[in-house]
Amino acid sequence: MEILLTVISISLLGAALAAVVVLADLKLNDYGICAIDINDGQRVLSVKGGSTLLASLSSQDIFIPSACGGKATCGLCKINVLTNVGPVLPTEEPYLTEDEIGEGTRLACQLKVKNDLRVFIPEELFSIRRYRAKILKITDLTYDIKEFRFELLEPQAMEFAPGQYVQVDSKPYDGVEEVVSRAYSISSLPSEKGVLELIVRLVPGGVCSTFLHKHVKEGDELTLSGPFGDFYLREGADELLFIAGGSGLAPIKSMVLDILKKGLPKQMTFFFGAVRKRDLYYVDFFTELQEKYPNFRYIPALSDPGPDDDWNGEIGLITEVVARHVSDGQNKHAYLCGSPGMINACVDVLTKIGIDEERIFYDKF
Numbered sequence: 001m002e003i004l005l006t007v008i009s010i011s012l013l014g015a016a017l018a019a020v021v022v023l024a025d026l027k028l029n030d031y032g033i034c035a036i037d038i039n040d041g042q043r044v045l046s047v048k049g050g051s052t053l054l055a056s057l058s059s060q061d062i063f064i065p066s067a068c069g070g071k072a073t074c075g076l077c078k079i080n081v082l083t084n085v086g087p088v089l090p091t092e093e094p095y096l097t098e099d100e101i102g103e104g105t106r107l108a109c110q111l112k113v114k115n116d117l118r119v120f121i122p123e124e125l126f127s128i129r130r131y132r133a134k135i136l137k138i139t140d141l142t143y144d145i146k147e148f149r150f151e152l153l154e155p156q157a158m159e160f161a162p163g164q165y166v167q168v169d170s171k172p173y174d175g176v177e178e179v180v181s182r183a184y185s186i187s188s189l190p191s192e193k194g195v196l197e198l199i200v201r202l203v204p205g206g207v208c209s210t211f212l213h214k215h216v217k218e219g220d221e222l223t224l225s226g227p228f229g230d231f232y233l234r235e236g237a238d239e240l241l242f243i244a245g246g247s248g249l250a251p252i253k254s255m256v257l258d259i260l261k262k263g264l265p266k267q268m269t270f271f272f273g274a275v276r277k278r279d280l281y282y283v284d285f286f287t288e289l290q291e292k293y294p295n296f297r298y299i300p301a302l303s304d305p306g307p308d309d310d311w312n313g314e315i316g317l318i319t320e321v322v323a324r325h326v327s328d329g330q331n332k333h334a335y336l337c338g339s340p341g342m343i344n345a346c347v348d349v350l351t352k353i354g355i356d357e358e359r360i361f362y363d364k365f
């Protein structure tokens, strides 16, 4: 009996302590309702304190670019905070220059809203919307890349510039409770009103790419937001070099098709780098474009063709292939999309050829 009473007393004491901790946590982290003043009173939001600035803004339909969905690994959600909110966090430091820190730039995914804030948000971000979209068609392009065609249900159309991307929201699946939002470049044309096409490579163990590859089917609905990004066509050059690897083909496809459709007087060369033949896709599509349009050239290249690949096209790293075909940088702009390693190597080669960095545009993923 004595033992039983001791056990009950200890349990009650434990429960009481836990309740105190929970209450203290609620009290300490209760920041009440905070006001976020955007662009000197242009909009003033009332939000419940305690969430990140990124989440607080998106809860009120203001979408800041954030390709990693709040993990502080992409550095895209920079925002100017005009209120003093203390020093930058170690997680923010790698993404901010000294000038940016001096101007009050912060990563919205790392900053918690604990007080009233004044922030500056560029006007163009206000046109970003969240969309409900239905998957019309899923097509296997390679063993690890799929094409997704979406119908936009609500709103029914998106204005975007070829090269821009959307952020797709995943849903819980198969024991993965984490819901993330990831960037995918739009591969279709803005003129295809109401339809959006994305090209997604399966990243082993990746939350969103696994969701899209293995846990959705035609007819399913999901949400996405956009358009985001500053990777789009610039004025000022008659010759355009496009270089891509893997799913980096997506924004390039949209850009090339847009130029051809509008009949712009641009000379274009598209270099696509792959390891083996099984990594190539849309070969017939781009070959047909090349046959139809004299101002478009398509150069697929394999870095390590296998014995069964029966390949008589270009061989070598894409940087070597580019160097073989481009002799000078005159009147040229270059648009690159692919892995950081591929892009860094290409920028090196292109600057040596004579295209300076201001004329090289890229999205790294």
Ligand SMILES: Cc1cc2nc3c(=O)[nH]c(=O)nc-3n(C[C@H](O)[C@H](O)[C@H](O)COP(=O)(O)OP(=O)(O)OC[C@H]3O[C@@H](n4cnc5c(N)ncnc54)[C@H](O)[C@@H]3O)c2cc1C
Pocket (backbone or CB within 6 Å): 067, 074, 165, 180, 182, 183, 184, 185, 186, 199, 200, 201, 202, 203, 204, 205, 206, 207, 208, 209, 210, 229, 247, 248, 250, 251, 363, 364, 365
């Ligand atoms: C501007 C922009 C545009 C993009 N456009 C496209 C696109 O059109 N098509 C496309 O397929 N992807 C694109 N991405 C990449 C995409 O946003 C995701 O990062 C990718 O799908 C992985 O997300 P996940 O949730 O599946 O993996 P996560 O759960 O984020 O990552 C799981 C693991 O994989 C690693 N990892 C994350 N990303 C990659 C990667 N790309 N390669 C190798 N390992 C990785 C992580 O370090 C982690 O260890 C784009 C990214 C950016 C920034």
